[in-house]
Amino acid sequence: MAPITFEHVTKRFDESTAVDDLTIDVADGEFLVLVGPSGCGKTTALRMLAGLEEISSGRILIGDRVVNNVAPGARNVAMVFQSYALYPHMTVYDNLAFSLRNFKIHKPEIDRRVQEAAKVLELGEYLKRKPKQLSGGQRQRVALGRAIVREPSAFLMDEPLSNLDAALRVQTRAEILKLQKRLGTTTIYVTHDQVEAMTMGDRIAVMSKGVLQQIGTPEELYTRPANTFVARFIGSPAMNLLPSAMLGIGGAGQLAGFRPEHAQLGDGRGGGVRYQADVEVVEYLGDGQLAHLRLGDHDLVVKLPVEPRLQAGTQETFSVPLQKVLLFDEASTHAVGTAA
Amino acid sequence: MTFQTVAAEPFVPRRARSDVARRVFLYAVILAVAAVFLIPFVWTLATSFKTIPDSANITLIPHPWTTSAWRTIWTQYDFKTYIENSVFLAVVITVCNIFLAGLGGYAFARLRFPGRNLLFFLVLGTLMMPDQLRLIPVFVMLTNWHLIGNFSGYILINLVTATNLFFMRQYFLTIPKDFEEAAKLDGAGYLKTFWRVMLPLALPAISALVILQFQGTWNDFFWPLILFGQGNAAHYTVQLGLAELDFQYTVLWPQICVGSIVAILPILAIFLAFQRYFVSGVVSAGVKG
Numbered sequence: 001m002a003p004i005t006f007e008h009v010t011k012r013f014d015e016s017t018a019v020d021d022l023t024i025d026v027a028d029g030e031f032l033v034l035v036g037p038s039g040c041g042k043t044t045a046l047r048m049l050a051g052l053e054e055i056s057s058g059r060i061l062i063g064d065r066v067v068n069n070v071a072p073g074a075r076n077v078a079m080v081f082q083s084y085a086l087y088p089h090m091t092v093y094d095n096l097a098f099s100l101r102n103f104k105i106h107k108p109e110i111d112r113r114v115q116e117a118a119k120v121l122e123l124g125e126y127l128k129r130k131p132k133q134l135s136g137g138q139r140q141r142v143a144l145g146r147a148i149v150r151e152p153s154a155f156l157m158d159e160p161l162s163n164l165d166a167a168l169r170v171q172t173r174a175e176i177l178k179l180q181k182r183l184g185t186t187t188i189y190v191t192h193d194q195v196e197a198m199t200m201g202d203r204i205a206v207m208s209k210g211v212l213q214q215i216g217t218p219e220e221l222y223t224r225p226a227n228t229f230v231a232r233f234i235g236s237p238a239m240n241l242l243p244s245a246m247l248g249i250g251g252a253g254q255l256a257g258f259r260p261e262h263a264q265l266g267d268g269r270g271g272g273v274r275y276q277a278d279v280e281v282v283e284y285l286g287d288g289q290l291a292h293l294r295l296g297d298h299d300l301v302v303k304l305p306v307e308p309r310l311q312a313g314t315q316e317t318f319s320v321p322l323q324k325v326l327l328f329d330e331a332s333t334h335a336v337g338t339a340a
Numbered sequence: 341m342t343f344q345t346v347a348a349e350p351f352v353p354r355r356a357r358s359d360v361a362r363r364v365f366l367y368a369v370i371l372a373v374a375a376v377f378l379i380p381f382v383w384t385l386a387t388s389f390k391t392i393p394d395s396a397n398i399t400l401i402p403h404p405w406t407t408s409a410w411r412t413i414w415t416q417y418d419f420k421t422y423i424e425n426s427v428f429l430a431v432v433i434t435v436c437n438i439f440l441a442g443l444g445g446y447a448f449a450r451l452r453f454p455g456r457n458l459l460f461f462l463v464l465g466t467l468m469m470p471d472q473l474r475l476i477p478v479f480v481m482l483t484n485w486h487l488i489g490n491f492s493g494y495i496l497i498n499l500v501t502a503t504n505l506f507f508m509r510q511y512f513l514t515i516p517k518d519f520e521e522a523a524k525l526d527g528a529g530y531l532k533t534f535w536r537v538m539l540p541l542a543l544p545a546i547s548a549l550v551i552l553q554f555q556g557t558w559n560d561f562f563w564p565l566i567l568f569g570q571g572n573a574a575h576y577t578v579q580l581g582l583a584e585l586d587f588q589y590t591v592l593w594p595q596i597c598v599g600s601i602v603a604i605l606p607i608l609a610i611f612l613a614f615q616r617y618f619v620s621g622v623v624s625a626g627v628k629g
Contacts, residue, residue: 052521073527085518089540098536099526146526 001185002063002153003028004049009058011044011210018044020210022058026154029184031177033201035191036233041210042190046156049188050079062153073102078147079156082163084139086131086146092118093127096145117145120179137168144176154186161196173200194234198222206230222259224326228333231257231326237290242298244327247273247320249339255328256339258320260290263302265310268319273339276317282310293318388597395593409594418573419599422581427606429491429564429577430557433498437553438546440500445508446534450520460509466502471562479566487567490575494567498557504549511545512538547617554610558603578603 004026011019019041026032034042047053049060051072059066067075078099086095093114100110118124121141131139140160147155160176161169177200180187191197197204198218205215206229214226218234225231231239241257244250256273267274277293277300284306291310293300302318310316325339387395388409390402397403413419447453448460478497479488487493519541523533539546561579568575576584582599585592 050521050525052524072521072524073529077525079522079525081518081522083516083518085516085522087519087522087537087540089543098523098528102527102532146522 001028003030003061004154004186004188005059005061006045006049007059007061009045009048009060010056011041011048011053012056017210019048022207022210022212024205024212024215026186026188029186031180031187031189031200031202033189033191033197033204034207035194035197035201035204036207036213037192039209040207042192042207043158044210045207046079046158046188046190049154050077050156051075076150076153077156078150078152078154079158080143080147080160082159084131084143084160084163086139086142088131091128091130092123092134092142092145095131095142096127096149099146099150113149113151114145117148120148121145136164137172140164140172144179148179148183152185154188155180157187157189159191160189161191162193176200195236198234204234206233208233224335225257226335228255228257228328231328231335235259237301237303239326240298240300240302241328242295242300243330244339246296246298247275247325249273249322249325250327253330254336255330257326257328258324260301260303262324263300263304263318263320265304265308266317266319268321272319272321273325274317274319276315279310279312279314279316282312384597384600387593388601390594392590392592392594395597406594409592409598413595413598413602417581417584417595418576419578419581419602421574422576422578423602423606425491425575426558426577426579426603429494430554430606432495433557434550434553436495436499437501437504438549441504441508441549442539442542442546443534444500444505445510446512446538448505448509449512450517451530463502463505467506475566482567489568489572491568494563497563501553504553507549508542508545511542515541543617547614550614551611555607558607 004024006022006024009019009022010017022041022045024032034045036042044053048055049062049067051067051070055068059068061067062075062077087098090098096114096117097110100113105113114127115124118127121144123138123141123145126134126138126142131142134142140163143160157176161172164172173196189196189200201218203215203217204221206213206221208229214221214230216224221230221234225234225239228241231241237260239257239259240263241255244254244256245252247256250256264272275295277295279291280294281292283290283292285303286306288306289304289310291302291304293302304310321340323338323340327336327339328334329336382400386400386402389405389407390397391404391406391408394403444463448456448463482488482493482497485493487496515538519537520533523537528536558577559579560577561583564575564577564580565583569577569580573584578599582596582603585595585599
């Protein structure tokens with residue numbers, strides 16, 4: 001276990017900059033999620049930390065040690081690949097033991113660690129099998145096991161759940177979290193799925209176009225997004241954004257943003273902003289309804305209780321409490337505060 | 341009241357009938373093609389049991405039957421030594437090619453070093469040079485190094501071929517990089533990554549290489565004849581031994597046929613042993629997505 005530091009780290013590929021001046025401190029034992037759309041630089045950042053990509057400028061520290069020029073195997077980090085990258089010609093046991101043998105660990109100790117990891121991950125009966133004889137979920141657990149046996153300073157996980165089906169993904173998500181809490185190993189987890197990010201991370205770092213947009217707890221990012229990108233990226237459905245003047249609040253050149261679940265049907269109880277919008281589509285969710293609205297040239301989404309049921313094609317009045325409306329500078333996209 | 345059922349003539353749709361006809365035609369074509377390949381084998385086997393005069397007749401049934409040729413190639417000719425020589429050369433050269441083409445192919449596929457592309461094109465360039473063009477320079481060079489008349493020179497010029505190098509490089513390019521990166525993080529160096537991870541993953545390519553290289557060396561006549569085949573019977577390979585049976589005024593067809601059958605057997609064994617590794621999917625089992 002060790003803290004990890006990115007200090008002004010930049011990665012350039014020929015003409016393009018994949019990661020631009022990234023600075024992050026990850027505390028010892030913390031679970032940090034790097035999230036962003038495809039091509040935002042999150043995987044490149046992780047690969048630089050693993051030593052699989054060279055750093056163009058800046059420093060990466062694991063503990064107190066600068067690892068810019070340290071070979072991947074000597075960084076004492078273990079990585080779970082998106083593809084799992086299990087060695088197909090080796091048994092599960094050999095896959096788990098491969099790194100330990102390379103590090104010249106004594107045979108009894110190798111056996112102890114492999115058996116322990118197999119027990120934790122319920123892989124005991126599969127140790128003699130080869131990866132092709134395992135299901136997707138079992139292969140994923142072997143990939144996790146390969147990281148665990150190393151007892152590394154940090155786990156690096158590159159979208160490890162993206163190849164699992166929805167149900168297994170939810171289950172494995174919880175298993176990874178339990179495992180990480182139990183082992184207390186610093187973990188950096190890359191995903192493009194904001195739900196995964198929100199549910200797993202102690203903190204989340206949102207990236208876009210190689211630049212860190214915001215880092216904070218899931219709640220901070222959800223309630224106080226630093227800019228319109230984070231506001232839209234975190235939360236599903238995404239935050240509604242429209243010129244503040246349309247809601248009669250804020251100043252010139254500002255955008256107003258509110259979460260779909262903060263909208264209420266009707267005038268509200270004073271102190272909120274009101275607007276009339278056309279109901280275009282209503283999606284029934286069981287525990288609520290999702291209404292797609294049209295306000296001027298803008299599409300809005302609101303999430304309401306299941307009753308009273310809205311009808312498509314009608315015009316309704318909605319309100320949002322002022323303290324739930326965030327204001328952003330339209331030019332810079334940065335948050336400027338709440339409307340309250 | 342009783343109902344009498346009448347067995348109706350089974351209805352065969354027009355389409356099903358045309359399918360049957362198509363199938364019959366296809367099988368006829370396949371059998372005809374198979375016969376074209378099979379008949380020479382049958383003829384070779386039949387001739388191996390013929391007498392020399394009878395071998396001039398184009399018949400598939402020997403008249404009379406004799407096993408004389410099967411005995412004489414072991415007693416009058418030293419085919420045992422020829423086979424041992426051929427096996428030795430084929431095994432040594434195949435192993436060297438697997439190792440060196442594997443290492444070189446991996447380096448060309450994955451390692452970044454100055455002049456890599458130029459070097460690779462130079463290697464490929466040698467494929468455009470026919471053996472006959474290289475014959476005199478190679479012969480002079482090996483003579484100067486005192487490597488004529490024994491196996492060393494032949495092994496030296498066949499240590500690794502550009503074809504095999506190219507073949508292995510192309511195969512390594514198809515293996516996902518994740519395996520190497522996982523091995524790097526697992527603390528394996530270049531050699532261990534190559535030996536423990538990449539080479540086993542290249543098993544289908546190696547199998548193809550074993551079959552082709554073994555067969556190529558086993559069947560090679562040109563270079564063995566030039567380098568150690570001139571009257572030095574202790575170094576003869578099977579192919580040189582077979583040529584020995586072709587005299588100026590007579591050809592010992594039954595003996596040649598026996599020798600040919602014996603010569604085919606190791607190739608057949610190698611093919612049967614390694615063909616199962618041709619199946620694809622060995623690599624895909626370890627990565628997902």
